[in-house]
Amino acid sequence: MTDEADSDDAVLDALFSTIESRKAELPEDSYTTTLFTHEKGENYVLEKIGEETTEAILAAKDDETEELLAESADLVYHLLVLLSMKDASLDDLRDELKERF
Numbered sequence: 001m002t003d004e005a006d007s008d009d010a011v012l013d014a015l016f017s018t019i020e021s022r023k024a025e026l027p028e029d030s031y032t033t034t035l036f037t038h039e040k041g042e043n044y045v046l047e048k049i050g051e052e053t054t055e056a057i058l059a060a061k062d063d064e065t066e067e068l069l070a071e072s073a074d075l076v077y078h079l080l081v082l083l084s085m086k087d088a089s090l091d092d093l094r095d096e097l098k099e100r101f
């Protein structure tokens with residue numbers, strides 16, 4: 001874990017900031033870069049979101065809580081990549097949640 005992410009509140013911001021940085025710089029040794037440059041385009045991350053959702057559902061049905069948490073983390077990461085692809089931000093998501101609170 002980086003210092004930037006070393007608090008409960010900061011981890012989502014640090015992750016989203018890393019995703020935005022990968023989008024801008026496209027380093028070669030980055031999984032996030034492979035999502036931004038995939039030949040299937042945005043459809044690939046949409047497929048990943050579908051897969052991770054299914055895996056989270058199966059873990060929940062099997063009462064595998066640790067697996068559910070791991071799949072949920074995969075899902076949140078891919079969802080944040082999708083938001084970045086759409087030029088939306090974590091603050092936009094926060095605003096949407098606040099409106100419902």
Ligand SMILES: N=c1c2ncn([C@@H]3O[C@H](COP(=O)(O)OP(=O)(O)OP(=O)(O)O)[C@@H](O)[C@H]3O)c2ncn1[C@@H]1O[C@H](COP(=O)(O)O)[C@@H](O)[C@H]1O
Pocket residue numbers: 015018022029030031032033051073074077
């Ligand atoms: N949070 C994540 C994260 N969650 C999941 N994943 C990747 O998402 C993929 C999940 O897909 P699967 O479970 O299907 O596994 P897979 O078979 O390896 O994936 P595919 O080959 O099918 O695409 C895995 O390769 C995971 O490594 C992530 N990759 C990166 N991050 C974060 O992004 C940051 C930047 O990562 P890089 O872009 O790799 O530098 C990292 O420091 C992490 O904080």
